[in-house]
Amino acid sequence: MSSTPEFIEAHEAQRLRGSPVRRREDRPMLTGDAQYTDDISREDLLHLAFTRSHHAHARVEAIDTSAAEAMEGVVAVYTAADVAASGVEGEVPPVWLLPELKTPPYPMLARERVRFQGQPVAAVVAERRYLAADAADAIDVTYEKLDAVTSPGAATTEGAPQLHEEAPNNVAAEWEIGDKEDTDAAFDRADHTVELDLVNQRLLPTAMEPRAVLAEYNASTEKATVHMSTQCPHLHRRFFCEMLDFPEHRMRVVAPDVGGGFGSKDSAHPDEALTIWAALQLEQPVKWVATRTEGYASTGHGRGHETHAEMALSDDGDILAIRVHTDGDLGGYVSTFGALNPTWGYAPMLPGQYAMEAMHCTVTEAFTNAVPTEPYRGAGRPEASYVIERLVHLAAKEVEMDPADLRRRNYIPSDEFPYETTTGYLYDSGDYEKPLDRALELVGYDDLRARQAELRAEGRYLGIGISSYVESCGYGPSEIVGQIGGQLGLWETGVVRFHPSGKVTVFCGTSGHGQGHQTTYAQIVADELGVDFDDVDVVEGDTDEVPMGMGTYGSRSVTVGGAAVLTSARKAVEKARQIAAHQLEVATEDLEFESGEFSVTGAPDRAIHIQEVARQAYLAHDLPEGLEPGLEEESFYDPENLVYPFGVHVVVVEVDADTGELSFEKYVAVDDCGEQINPKIVEGQVHGAIAQGLGQGRFEGVVYDEGGNLVTGSMQDYAVPKAHQLPHFETDHTVTPCPHNPLGVKGVGEAGTIAAPQAVVNAVCDALSPLGVDHIDMPVTDEAVWQAMNRAAATDGGAE
Ligand code: MCN
Numbered sequence: 183m184s185s186t187p188e189f190i191e192a193h194e195a196q197r198l199r200g201s202p203v204r205r206r207e208d209r210p211m212l213t214g215d216a217q218y219t220d221d222i223s224r225e226d227l228l229h230l231a232f233t234r235s236h237h238a239h240a241r242v243e244a245i246d247t248s249a250a251e252a253m254e255g256v257v258a259v260y261t262a263a264d265v266a267a268s269g270v271e272g273e274v275p276p277v278w279l280l281p282e283l284k285t286p287p288y289p290m291l292a293r294e295r296v297r298f299q300g301q302p303v304a305a306v307v308a309e310r311r312y313l314a315a316d317a318a319d320a321i322d323v324t325y326e327k328l329d330a331v332t333s334p335g336a337a338t339t340e341g342a343p344q345l346h347e348e349a350p351n352n353v354a355a356e357w358e359i360g361d362k363e364d365t366d367a368a369f370d371r372a373d374h375t376v377e378l379d380l381v382n383q384r385l386l387p388t389a390m391e392p393r394a395v396l397a398e399y400n401a402s403t404e405k406a407t408v409h410m411s412t413q414c415p416h417l418h419r420r421f422f423c424e425m426l427d428f429p430e431h432r433m434r435v436v437a438p439d440v441g442g443g444f445g446s447k448d449s450a451h452p453d454e455a456l457t458i459w460a461a462l463q464l465e466q467p468v469k470w471v472a473t474r475t476e477g478y479a480s481t482g483h484g485r486g487h488e489t490h491a492e493m494a495l496s497d498d499g500d501i502l503a504i505r506v507h508t509d510g511d512l513g514g515y516v517s518t519f520g521a522l523n524p525t526w527g528y529a530p531m532l533p534g535q536y537a538m539e540a541m542h543c544t545v546t547e548a549f550t551n552a553v554p555t556e557p558y559r560g561a562g563r564p565e566a567s568y569v570i571e572r573l574v575h576l577a578a579k580e581v582e583m584d585p586a587d588l589r590r591r592n593y594i595p596s597d598e599f600p601y602e603t604t605t606g607y608l609y610d611s612g613d614y615e616k617p618l619d620r621a622l623e624l625v626g627y628d629d630l631r632a633r634q635a636e637l638r639a640e641g642r643y644l645g646i647g648i649s650s651y652v653e654s655c656g657y658g659p660s661e662i663v664g665q666i667g668g669q670l671g672l673w674e675t676g677v678v679r680f681h682p683s684g685k686v687t688v689f690c691g692t693s694g695h696g697q698g699h700q701t702t703y704a705q706i707v708a709d710e711l712g713v714d715f716d717d718v719d720v721v722e723g724d725t726d727e728v729p730m731g732m733g734t735y736g737s738r739s740v741t742v743g744g745a746a747v748l749t750s751a752r753k754a755v756e757k758a759r760q761i762a763a764h765q766l767e768v769a770t771e772d773l774e775f776e777s778g779e780f781s782v783t784g785a786p787d788r789a790i791h792i793q794e795v796a797r798q799a800y801l802a803h804d805l806p807e808g809l810e811p812g813l814e815e816e817s818f819y820d821p822e823n824l825v826y827p828f829g830v831h832v833v834v835v836e837v838d839a840d841t842g843e844l845s846f847e848k849y850v851a852v853d854d855c856g857e858q859i860n861p862k863i864v865e866g867q868v869h870g871a872i873a874q875g876l877g878q879g880r881f882e883g884v885v886y887d888e889g890g891n892l893v894t895g896s897m898q899d900y901a902v903p904k905a906h907q908l909p910h911f912e913t914d915h916t917v918t919p920c921p922h923n924p925l926g927v928k929g930v931g932e933a934g935t936i937a938a939p940q941a942v943v944n945a946v947c948d949a950l951s952p953l954g955v956d957h958i959d960m961p962v963t964d965e966a967v968w969q970a971m972n973r974a975a976a977t978d979g980g981a982e
Contacts, residue, residue, distance in 0.1 A: 188202065199709045205701045206704070222396050228307050229469055233321040234476070237330075238330035239298075239328040240325035243325060245323050246324075247259040250306055256307070259305070259306050259307075260305045262292060268459070270426050273289055275421055276516040277519065283355040284349040284516075285516045302456065332550050337548040337549060343551070345514065360605060361540050365503045365504075372503075378491050383882075384511065384884035387558050388444075389443055391411055395408060395469065396469040397467065403432075412443075413447045414731070415437050416730055422435075437722075438723075446481045449556045474897060483513065483555050484555065488511075499587075501537075501574075503538055506542070508529075512550070513550055517555065524547055527557070528562035530605040530607045536570070536592040552884075560653075563932065564939060590615060611920060620830075620852045631646070643837040645835045647945025647948055650828075650830045652826050657742070657824065658672030659672065672820075675690065675728065680796035682797050685793075689721045694722055697931060701863065704720055707748070710748060711792055717793075741923055750817045754815045758780070758799070762790050779792070827855040828918075831850065831851045833909070834848040837949045849911050850913075864930050875935040876903060879939035880942055880960075880962055946967060950970065950971060
């Protein structure tokens with residue numbers, strides 16, 4: 183059941199904003215007309231393939247490229263020496279810096295050492311794709327194998343293999359937030375404390391389309407054109423120009439259709455940059471498309487936290503403080519946004535929805551012999567929400583309160599917003615009890631608890647897992663981004679261009695890749711201008727067409743990009759108003775504007791439609807004195823603050839008492855992302871993200887063996903959930919508008935990923951609470967559950 187109606191056609195909507203208008207981007211996907219990077223070809227196209235390290239940690243002693251070079255059809259073979267000879271440094275730029283962060287060079291091709299399995303060591307360019315792959319295989323690299331370490335906790339203990347000379351004990355940065363003294367004092371006074379060691383496991387981003395690049399260079403115009411599967415063409419242009427010392431104004435980056443990103447397509451990667459570099463060297467188009475296995479071994483992994491967390495409580499269930507230490511796994515190098523995830527992307531959100539006196543969190547960012555970590559849907563916020571919601575689950579048990587009641591008791595009251603948390607974040611608006619009430623109602627909480635008790639008496643394990651979350655998204659504002667280490671501004675641009683015919687093209691610096699911006703931005707602008715939905719087209723994802731932009735990630739597009747296009751639409755109306763007033767020979771104040779029509783107050787027959795005004799603006803025969811011709815407006819929108827969506831998800835599971843087999847009974851999600859532009863798209867986002875969150879909670883997890891070999895290197899070994907393994911999602915929402923956003927919106931793209939994992943783990947621990955199972959690390963596979971039950975039984979019986 184869903185509370186939102188089915189999609190409707192735009193002309194059926196009374197008002198476009200807020201209506202479930204059919205996604206216009208679906209047709210090309212469904213008809214096969216969509217064009218992904220790998221669909222693009224050129225007559226003289228060359229193909230690139232990489233020789234990647236088999237070892238997690240090794241010294242590169244020699245690279246013999248002779249066999250590859252001798253193969254007919256091989257055009258070039260490259261190693262780090264060739265890159266150096268070209269005078270290019272080619273190092274991935276870390277754009278999130280922390281004080282004293284160690285940033286050893288992350289080169290396009292490994293120099294004297296490899297630090298994770300899958301790191302590119304050499305590259306081959308050939309006339310055919312399979313030939314390039316064969317030739318890459320024929321490159322003989324002699325390694326001196328070194329010991330590897332793949333856990334951030336182990337990497338920073340004495341005697342661990344050392345990755346970088348610049349980073350003794352593999353520590354990239356030590357970081358903290360909160361007040362240690364106040365926190366310790368709260369713990370000293372606490373009636374109860376609970377604590378927990380947990381792992382938030384590494385995840386593999388599994389976009390339908392792997393990373394892909396097609397790079398071209400025109401020697402006559404000295405211009406490079408890069409088609410790539412990207413979430414942020416302008417940022418990628420900046421990164422690659424920095425890496426390759428190439429003039430930014432001569433590089434065009436285009437995102438064709440992009441088959442999903444989930445954060446994995448917003449960083450710069452060595453292989454992408456090397457492909458562009460090769461095209462510049464050869465002055466011929468070069469394409470590289472990752473295979474699935476290659477993508478798993480080289481695209482930034484998500485998460486990777488090892489955490490010790492404690493909570494202090496009073497006797498009557500007040501949360502006093504939390505104390506957390508996290509070892510954050512950076513992998514072999516600091517990726518573009520790597521340093522952000524375990525620090526600013528995570529710890530400020532640890533208090534969740536709860537008012538507490540104090541918090542303190544320390545983070546050690548560690549190098550390990552694993553793929554560098556990067557933002558992955560949620561990027562720090564799922565990790566934070568997991569910690570606090572697991573602690574709350576334990577705390578309820580400790581103080582013998584119902585977990586829903588404990589949450590309710592500690593929620594920040596709705597009349598205290600905007601609310602400054604102990605981490606200094608200013609939550610914009612919130613009404614946390616509403617989604618809790620609705621979720622409990624939808625799930626039938628009271629009845630469920632009664633049924634749980636009955637089933638327990640029969641030896642059956644029913645579990646109810648509550649996850650109550652608040653997240654921060656909608657990145658910027660730029661000033662704060664700068665204060666917390668970001669080497670970028672996080673504004674967004676929006677251009678609204680009327681054509682002389684009255685049709686409208688909207689350009690936005692975000693770069694949708696599945697989120698439905700073509701539809702939602704058109705809803706925003708068409709409504710504001712009072713023109714037909716079909717008269718408005720949206721362009722994103724091309725640095726030559728869209729003046730500037732920061733891209734799509736951090737659930738920022740509708741809050742920042744949407745606000746930018748709205749602002750430009752408003753500016754266009756204001757300019758049109760001047761022209762209309764001039765033509766109707768009245769003062770601008772005497773004009774009303776409704777449904778696209780400017781009419782004279784008190785004389786509604788004297789009117790002119792904005793699309794006719796557009797024609798006049800371009801004819802420019804009779805404009806107000808001093809007014810420029812044309813009707814096109816641009817805005818750089820820099821938000822006032824982050825936005826803080828929230829919600830409650832509840833999952834009901836049953837665990838088979840004999841086998842540990844877990845079955846989902848119900849999944850209820852009540853989310854609040856403020857005003858919704860398109861409720862059906864919001865619902866789709868919630869569905870997709872819950873699927874990914876349940877993937878983490880129940881199925882997925884990167885496994886490295888002791889030698890640093892990626893054991894889950896293919897889809898045969900890495901368990902991306904399938905539709906039939908997921909429960910039916912029952913969704914609903916509450917609406918608490920964002921007070922500082924002109925649309926009242928908050929982001930929604932990551933909410934489900936943030937809420938779902940702990941809902942599952944809490945449910946399983948709730949089910950097995952009679953056995954004394956308090957925690958199971960994710961993924962809670964049937965086997966993990968069975969082992970936890972056995973461990974509990976063994977402990978209980980005093981055996982072993
Ligand atoms: N929306 C709305 N009303 C709101 C909030 C959002 O109508 N109050 C709509 C927006 O207009 C937009 C969509 O919902 O069409 C998502 O908006 P937003 O929350 O702003 O998120 P972004 O568009 O910035 O998308 C980024 C977010 C992230 S961070 C990841 S990761 C993610 C995700 O979106 N990756 C995705 N959703 C994805 N969906 C698909 N299909 N593929 C991915 O790779």
